[in-house]
Amino acid sequence: xxxxxxxxxNNLLDTRSQAIYFIKSNKISVNDIIVxxxxxxxxxxxxxxxxxxxxxxxxxxxxxxxxxxxxxxxxNNKSILDIGCSTGGFTNYFLLHGASCVTSVDIAHDILSExxxxxxxxxxFDNFDILNKDNLKVFKNKFDVISIDLSDVSITKVFLxxxxxxxxxxxxxxxxxxxxxxxxxxxxxxxxxxxxxxxESWIKANTSFKIIHKVNSSERGGYNLKGNREIFYxxxxxx
Numbered sequence: 444x445x446x447x448x449x450x451x452x453n454n455l456l457d458t459r460s461q462a463i464y465f466i467k468s469n470k471i472s473v474n475d476i477i478v479x480x481x482x483x484x485x486x487x488x489x490x491x492x493x494x495x496x497x498x499x500x501x502x503x504x505x506x507x508x509x510x511x512x513x514x515x516x517x518x519n520n521k522s523i524l525d526i527g528c529s530t531g532g533f534t535n536y537f538l539l540h541g542a543s544c545v546t547s548v549d550i551a552h553d554i555l556s557e558x559x560x561x562x563x564x565x566x567x568f569d570n571f572d573i574l575n576k577d578n579l580k581v582f583k584n585k586f587d588v589i590s591i592d593l594s595d596v597s598i599t600k601v602f603l604x605x606x607x608x609x610x611x612x613x614x615x616x617x618x619x620x621x622x623x624x625x626x627x628x629x630x631x632x633x634x635x636x637x638x639x640x641x642x643e644s645w646i647k648a649n650t651s652f653k654i655i656h657k658v659n660s661s662e663r664g665g666y667n668l669k670g671n672r673e674i675f676y677x678x679x680x681x682x
Contacts, residue, residue, distance in 0.1 A: 446471065446491070447481035455493060464502055467668050470494050497539055500556035502662075503532025503592060507616070509661035510675040511536075516614070516656075518542050521587035524608065526573050526601060531556045533590050533616075538562045546582070548573060573601055582608050590616040597624050599642065602650050611680060615652060618660070619674040630671055639674055652678040 444452070447462040450471070456462045465471050466481050472492045473485065485491060499505060511518070519541035525534045528547035534555070537545045544564045547555060548571040555567050571578060589609055591598050598617055605615060621630040624638045639657075646652060656677040664670030 444485050445481060446473070446478060446483040446485055449485045449491060453491075455491070456498075463667065465493065468502075468505070468662055470505075497536075499532050499535045499539075500558055501530045501532035501535070503529070504536040505532075506618075506660050506662065506673075506675075507533050507536045507590075510616075510658050513658055514656045514677060516677065518588060522546075522584070523588045523590065524548070524582070524586045526589065526591045527593040528567075529554055529592070529594070531559050533592055534559060534565070537588075537590075538565060542588075546586070576604060579604065579608060585610045585613070587613050588616065589613070590618075592618045593620070593623065595623060599645055599649075602646065602652070606651050606680070609680075613679070614655075615676075615678040617676045617678065619676060620664075621671050621673070629669070635671070635674075646678070651681055653681050654678050 446466060447459055450456045450462040451459060456465060463481050467479055469477050469479055470493060471478055472494055473483065473489050495505065497504065518537050520543050522544045523537050523542050523546070525537065525545060525547040528534050528549045531547065534545055534547045538559065544566065546566040548568045550570065550572050552569050554569065559565055568581065585608055587610055589605055591601055598619060609615065619639060619642060621635045621638050622628060624642065626634050626638065643654060646654060654676055658675045660673040660675060662668055663672050
């Protein structure tokens with residue numbers, strides 16, 4: 444049996460795209476050896492293991508985990524706003540790593556994974572346009588952390604009002620996606636550098652935040668890992 448089918452048939456993972464992602468990102472071992480080919484044939488006596496400690500509902504959780512581990516940043520006991528939560532990879536990470544409360548919003552309808560609704564410290568708003576400033580009224584308190592992972596729109600659009608809902612000692616975790624910042628498809632290294640430099644200059648000129656950390660994502664986008672390697676930023680208020 445193919446390895447990707449084995450993972451599904453034995454209820455180790457939920458979907459074929461998830462299985463392919465796990466395999467190609469070196470998260471599966473067979474007899475204690477990493478296997479990264481979905482077509483690898485499993486024998487009856489093979490021992491198949493999932494390597495990560497946590498199984499997040501989407502790959503975003505793994506990318507975020509790698510970034511925060513690299514910069515030694517903890518979300519424990521922090522209140523968090525997850526903008527553009529989608530199926531909930533970031534949200535899942537925050538909930539599993541001790542966040543006191545996670546408020547997750549997305550413009551799409553009913554997109555958050557049902558697996559996350561078991562958490563009593565989760566607040567979820569769908570059909571939520573974060574760019575509509577009137578919607579900010581639902582947030583009764585400011586947040587310790589705001590994460591941003593948007594699709595089809597530049598992340599610069601949300602930065603102009605984040606100072607109103609972020610605590611003074613708070614932090615912003617922003618995922619910069621070059622294919623939504625001026626170029627389509629897989630962006631060349633040269634153009635990615637130009638776009639990120641432009642974004643960093645824009646932050647300095649137009650916001651009250653400063654960049655504390657900048658790290659390339661641990662893996663490329665797309666379930667087959669052939670998309671862009673995005674950039675994580677951690678930002679805080681200028682003193």
